[in-house]
Amino acid sequence: MPHITIKTYPLPETVKFELAKEITNLLINKAGKSENAISIAITDVPESDWMEQVYDREIRPNLSTLYKKPGY
Numbered sequence: 001m002p003h004i005t006i007k008t009y010p011l012p013e014t015v016k017f018e019l020a021k022e023i024t025n026l027l028i029n030k031a032g033k034s035e036n037a038i039s040i041a042i043t044d045v046p047e048s049d050w051m052e053q054v055y056d057r058e059i060r061p062n063l064s065t066l067y068k069k070p071g072y
Contacts, residue, residue: 002027003039007054010044 004023011019020040027033045053055070063069 001037002031002033004041006040006042007045007058008042009047009050011042016042 004027006019019042023040024035024038027038028035059066059070
C-alpha cells in the first residue's frame with residue numbers, strides 16, 4: 001500500500017519510469033511508506049478518448065472528492 005494509478009495522454013516509456021520513480025520517492029519521503037509497499041500503474045489514453053474514458057467516467061462523478069481538480 002499504496003497503489004497509484006495514473007491515466008495520461010501517451011508518454012514515452014522513459015518518462016513513465018521517471019514519473020514512477022519520482023512519485024515513489026515522494027511517497028517514501030512524505031507518507032513514510034516503504035519502497036517495497038508502493039506500486040504504480042501508468043495507462044495511456046489517447047487524447048481523442050480522454051473525455052469519454054476518463055473525465056466522464058472517473059473525474060466528473062468524483063469532483064467533490066478530488067484533492068486536485070482539473071481546470072478544463
